[in-house]
Amino acid sequence: MEKSQKVTVLGGGSFGTALANIAAGNGYPTVLWMRDQERAAEMSKTGENARYLPGVKLNGSLICTSDMKEAVANSDLVLVSVPSKSFGDVVRDAKQYAKPGQFWLSTTKGIDEKGFKLMSDILREELTEQEIGVISGPNLAKEIGQESLAATVVASNSEPVRTLVQDVLSCRYFRVYANVDMYGVELGGALKNIYAIIAGLASALELGENTKAMLITRSLAEMSRFAVFMGANPMTFLGLAGVGDLVVTCSSPLSRNYRVGFALGKGEKLEDTVAALGEVAEGVNTTRLVRDKSRELGVEMPLVEGLYKIIYEHFPIKQVVSQLMLREQNSDVEFVLPRSEAN
Numbered sequence: 001m002e003k004s005q006k007v008t009v010l011g012g013g014s015f016g017t018a019l020a021n022i023a024a025g026n027g028y029p030t031v032l033w034m035r036d037q038e039r040a041a042e043m044s045k046t047g048e049n050a051r052y053l054p055g056v057k058l059n060g061s062l063i064c065t066s067d068m069k070e071a072v073a074n075s076d077l078v079l080v081s082v083p084s085k086s087f088g089d090v091v092r093d094a095k096q097y098a099k100p101g102q103f104w105l106s107t108t109k110g111i112d113e114k115g116f117k118l119m120s121d122i123l124r125e126e127l128t129e130q131e132i133g134v135i136s137g138p139n140l141a142k143e144i145g146q147e148s149l150a151a152t153v154v155a156s157n158s159e160p161v162r163t164l165v166q167d168v169l170s171c172r173y174f175r176v177y178a179n180v181d182m183y184g185v186e187l188g189g190a191l192k193n194i195y196a197i198i199a200g201l202a203s204a205l206e207l208g209e210n211t212k213a214m215l216i217t218r219s220l221a222e223m224s225r226f227a228v229f230m231g232a233n234p235m236t237f238l239g240l241a242g243v244g245d246l247v248v249t250c251s252s253p254l255s256r257n258y259r260v261g262f263a264l265g266k267g268e269k270l271e272d273t274v275a276a277l278g279e280v281a282e283g284v285n286t287t288r289l290v291r292d293k294s295r296e297l298g299v300e301m302p303l304v305e306g307l308y309k310i311i312y313e314h315f316p317i318k319q320v321v322s323q324l325m326l327r328e329q330n331s332d333v334e335f336v337l338p339r340s341e342a343n
Helices: 014-025 037-046 068-072 084-097 119-126 141-145 159-169 182-204 209-229 234-238 240-249 256-265 270-277 283-297 302-312 317-325
Strands: 007-010 030-033 063-065 077-080 103-106 131-136 150-155 174-179
Touching: 007 014, 007 068, 014 030, 014 077, 014 141, 014 159, 030 037, 030 068, 037 063, 068 084, 077 084, 077 159, 084 119, 103 119, 103 159, 119 131, 119 182, 131 159, 131 182, 150 159, 150 182, 150 240, 159 174, 174 182, 182 209, 182 234, 182 240, 182 256, 182 283, 182 302, 209 234, 209 240, 209 283, 209 302, 234 240, 256 270, 256 283, 283 302, 302 317
Parallel strands: 007 030, 007 077, 030 063, 077 103, 103 131, 150 174
Antiparallel strands: 131 150
């Protein structure tokens, strides 16, 4: 049964395509926009995104286009799913076709270096009349495309936004949970990319399962500590958008950032690794931005500092690992609720 609300996904990468396919499969008239006219035409003809989701059959009702006006002008829900470096440009191009009452959401897990802005900051600045939100979670797009069981989080201050996204994207293999801590959910998605690179490094060096457990838990402590300084709720990091996303990206070769770290650990050059991926690994740039911001705020982030030294200052990996292990040992859990609040 076709639904009345119209859905648009801006960005024909793996995750954008997967979300558009779910929405179309749920009966929502859905448009998937991408810059490349030839690729849009090819996807319309073959019913497949051969570049990013090969082998995944697209719903027959899904419209693929490179026409921004066609994509945005009549939409009720717009999901922006493009790399962070082009996010602002795409939104500025699209907003001329925005209509009153539209909901706009980011699915991008990155940070814009101009003022250390999250994607929700850009949406808020450019679309002052629209209600906005973000989507983030342990969402490896290839698995979602193959209909493996998965879940995500939609965060927004607007209940109608949260409700519509849950209706549009929930299906038998994909669950959508709601949250009001938009900044925390978004920061979790951006920060975990850094630690996925570190996990890939550890795996390449065959450092062992104990090491991986230590890295993941210390990463969670570090990213939540930074997020609190930025105004997020640390409890958000105990959910899907925090520990859930962190675990999957630190454990799976399907994670682009994990693959970057693994290649670095095997001695490959960063430039060659990124070029071979064919997709953006947000964690490389995020490492630099978060390292600079953490120093500005006075937030201790030893893992970020260590990865920065490896990527940008070309320190030997074993030297950085040794320095990290010789650091002063601090508290294990930093955000503990008083007993009165825990009951």
